[in-house]
Amino acid sequence: MLEMLNRWYQRRFSDPHAVSLIALLVVGFVVIYFFGNLLAPLLVAIVLAYLLEWPVSKMVSFGLPRVASVILVLTIFVGLMLLACFGLVPTIWTQVINLIADIPTMFNDLQNYISHLPEAYPDVIQPQMVKAFIDTLQSRVLGLGETAVKGSLASLVSLATLAVYLILVPLLLFFLLKDRDQMLASFSTVLPRNRRLTNRVGTEMNEQISNYIRGKVTEIIIVGIASYITFSLLDLRYAALLSVATGLSVLIPYIGAAAVTLPIFMVALFQWGISPELGYLMLAYGIIQALDGNVLVPVLFSEAVNLHPVAIIVAVLVFGGLWGFWGVFFAIPLATLVKAVWNALPSNDLEDDAVEESSN
Structure with missing residues (x-):
């Protein structure tokens, strides 16, 4: 068994370049796993940078300076986001409120429908089964209500976090797009040679x-x-x-x-x-x-x-x-x-x- 594992190790990790690759992956995993919450604004900015790099590169290829391309793309992107927020979010919020208001009526209709099933199918469904199902359903709905209350309290913290994101993410995104090459060059200096x-x-x-x-x-x-x-x-x-x-x-x-x-x-x-x-x-x-x-x-x-x-x-x-x-x-x-x-x-x-x- 040990000899087989040793052969597998020699086959896969005999090259120092392979060891460097695995070491970097382990370090990246540890950093994101333990510090992912702290680095969340940076992760969001990196995702958006990947999304917006394509139009920035296209404008640069047409002869526009990179800084001007980044500013133009970010302006259009922020404008579209604001348009979506002010145009779509109010409608969705209104429909969420209406859905929450309709849930009790939906729940009562569901109870009435289920309670009449023994009459329609007496040989298949027994009243005891229906009662047990309705009791379980009611307890689950109450549990969801408690979860919603806790979530509404936690939303205050989420709003504060969102405010921080609205400030940090655009700044990080601007510099990630503007200084991409310099950052990559600086990052490569700390990587292993192999x-x-x-x-x-x-x-x-x-x-x-x-x-x-x-x-x-x-x-x-x-x-x-x-x-x-x-x-x-x-x-x-x-x-x-x-x-x-x-x-x-x-x-x-x-x-x-x-x-x-x-x-x-x-x-x-x-x-x-x-x-x-x-x-x-x-x-x-x-x-x-x-x-x-x-x-x-x-x-x-x-x-x-x-x-x-x-x-x-x-x-x-x-x-x-x-x-x-x-x-x-x-x-x-x-x-x-x-x-x-x-x-x-x-x-x-x-x-x-x-x-x-x-x-x-």
């Missing part, structure tokens, strides 16, 4: 992450707009709120689409009941999800979708458990990073050589 594999993996992942962030933002916008148009045409309540939820659900591959289906179905069920309108809505929603998964995702993430769905789901669970939202958001790039690192490590198959020598 970094041939690190440079190879870093170059690959830099392009992967850049394409992934731009693609993910594009996917969110397209899916959200398509969902809003569909929900509005079918006259579904809370169309803006549910379309935003559908757009953001693409952040979590596979799991997000399944999670957002339930509230859409429940809202439609309470609005129309078991009717053709409910069927039309779920059919249209299914078409949107099918087009997203089979057309939009392959176009936007032609390299990332080479990962097996099981690998993506495992990456979401593992990295989401480690780093929360950021782990979920970067689950696919992180899984790609693991794959790229494994492929980059040396693989001198000593065992096969030994077999060939013995056969000779």
Whole structure:
């Protein structure tokens, strides 16, 4: 057993460049795991820098100075964000309030419907089963109410954090875009000299992450707009709120689409009941999800979708458990990073050589 482990170690980590690569990954993991909350504004700024580097580079290629390009792109970006906040957020907030106000009515209708099931299906459903289910449902609703109260108290702290982000993130974003080359050069001076594999993996992942962030933002916008148009045409309540939820659900591959289906179905069920309108809505929603998964995702993430769905789901669970939202958001790039690192490590198959020598 020890000999086998020693051969595996020699096969994978005999190159000092491989040791440097693994050491840098371990240091990065430790820093983000233990200091991720402190570095959150920097992480947000880095994500936005990846998103905005493409238009900045395009303007620079047209002859505009980099500083002027950064200022222009940031001005347009901030303007679009303010337009979205003042145009979309009030509508969503109003629909959230209306949904919360309608929840008691929805809950009572659900109780009445369930309580009459024993009369409709006496051979299948017993009254004791219905009573137990309603009691459990009531306790869960009370638990959700307590959680909402605690969340409202914690939101005061979140507002203070948001105020800090609104100041720090734009400043960090400006300097990350403006002084990108100088920062990268300074960072390279502290890296180990044996970094041939690190440079190879870093170059690959830099392009992967850049394409992934731009693609993910594009996917969110397209899916959200398509969902809003569909929900509005079918006259579904809370169309803006549910379309935003559908757009953001693409952040979590596979799991997000399944999670957002339930509230859409429940809202439609309470609005129309078991009717053709409910069927039309779920059919249209299914078409949107099918087009997203089979057309939009392959176009936007032609390299990332080479990962097996099981690998993506495992990456979401593992990295989401480690780093929360950021782990979920970067689950696919992180899984790609693991794959790229494994492929980059040396693989001198000593065992096969030994077999060939013995056969000779």
